[in-house]
Amino acid sequence: MEKFRQDIVWQQEYQKQKAAFQKYVQKTASLKNPDCSNGPVILPVAIHYQGVDVSEANIGCLETLAANQIDILNEDYSATNTDISEWAAVADSFPNTVLGNPCIEFCLATYNHPTGTGIAEGDLAITYNEVTDTFFRADWAGYINLVVVKDYENLGLSFVAGDFSGTTTIINACAFGSDDVPSCLSDAGATTIGPGGGCFTDGIYNKGRTATHEVGHYLGLFHVFCDEVDNQPDCTCDDSVFEAPFNITDTPTSSEAHGGCPDLGPTTTSCGSQDLFMNFMDYVNDECMYMFTSDQSTVMNSWAQFNTFTTDLPVPCEQICPQRCLGVQITR
Numbered sequence: 001m002e003k004f005r006q007d008i009v010w011q012q013e014y015q016k017q018k019a020a021f022q023k024y025v026q027k028t029a030s031l032k033n034p035d036c037s038n039g040p041v042i043l044p045v046a047i048h049y050q051g052v053d054v055s056e057a058n059i060g061c062l063e064t065l066a067a068n069q070i071d072i073l074n075e076d077y078s079a080t081n082t083d084i085s086e087w088a089a090v091a092d093s094f095p096n097t098v099l100g101n102p103c104i105e106f107c108l109a110t111y112n113h114p115t116g117t118g119i120a121e122g123d124l125a126i127t128y129n130e131v132t133d134t135f136f137r138a139d140w141a142g143y144i145n146l147v148v149v150k151d152y153e154n155l156g157l158s159f160v161a162g163d164f165s166g167t168t169t170i171i172n173a174c175a176f177g178s179d180d181v182p183s184c185l186s187d188a189g190a191t192t193i194g195p196g197g198g199c200f201t202d203g204i205y206n207k208g209r210t211a212t213h214e215v216g217h218y219l220g221l222f223h224v225f226c227d228e229v230d231n232q233p234d235c236t237c238d239d240s241v242f243e244a245p246f247n248i249t250d251t252p253t254s255s256e257a258h259g260g261c262p263d264l265g266p267t268t269t270s271c272g273s274q275d276l277f278m279n280f281m282d283y284v285n286d287e288c289m290y291m292f293t294s295d296q297s298t299v300m301n302s303w304a305q306f307n308t309f310t311t312d313l314p315v316p317c318e319q320i321c322p323q324r325c326l327g328v329q330i331t332r
């Protein structure tokens with residue numbers, strides 16, 4: 001039995017956000033298809049580590065890991081991840097699917113931190129062991145808040161179409177960042193993740209794609225296997241939070257979540273078509289997911305713009321990420 005990626009999607013905000021967005025997009029249908037000609041939409045990020053060793057040496061390691069995770073997000077959300085090249089070999093199996101580029105950039109904020117955080121100008125927006133509510137960081141409204149929790153019982157959790165009010169995206173510490181950098185979070189010798197925590201050491205969630213997946217939820221995507229109504233996959237629903245013109249028509253209907261690193265063919269076919277298991281919004285191993293579709297990209301890019309994030313620097317990122325956080329500078 002393959003180990004499935006397990007996450008929990010928080011849908012509490014779903015209807016409220018959906019209604020607001022539908023009203024908005026009726027006036028802005030031109031947002032359809034992300035236009036990268038003016039550069040990506042920039043989202044400031046704050047990272048909140050919980051349950052971690054805060055010795056001086058380990059904080060340096062945690063900063064490196066944070067930068068690594070931001071790099072992974074930026075590759076996956078600009079379609080510049082190296083493994084996206086694998087799409088060419090399977091594209092013929094998906095005649096209605098268009099490879100996408102969300103055109104979104106994540107910056108680990110360095111300036112103008114919220115009042116009261118105690119973080120100095122120029123220092124990274126990272127907090128340590130100060131989370132009292134893993135679901136809300138109201139003081140960090142306006143950011144993508146990644147709460148990285150050690151010994152968390154799930155792999156991840158996110159609001160679906162998060163509202164940037166301080167709602168968070170939770171990532172299990174075991175799955176944060178890539179094992180390409182030294183880990184300062186994993187429990188040595190642990191082999192499982194689940195109730196009570198613990199980390200895989202078998203290379204399943206080791207490429208930072210849990211954050212890619214969970215942030216996809218935060219920006220308006222459901223799973224490609226269509227389980228948003230009752231957590232039971234079927235062949236009837238769309239994998240966008242939103243309705244036309246921001247529905248998702250270029251992912252095949254699927255009723256099966258997939259784990260491991262499956263192959264094309266009967267075992268990955270449902271609802272009469274090949275399942276798009278290599279999509280970031282399925283449950284396969286990190287090394288076997290590598291793409292968003294064009295319609296998924298439209299939904300996420302538009303949701304970010306609806307929440308006032310822009311391709312221009314002045315609002316709000318100029319003050320928060322003056323270097324646009326391309327290549328986060330680690331200073332300690």
Ligand SMILES: [Zn+2]
Nearest residue numbers: 007009213223
């Ligand atoms: Zn999910």
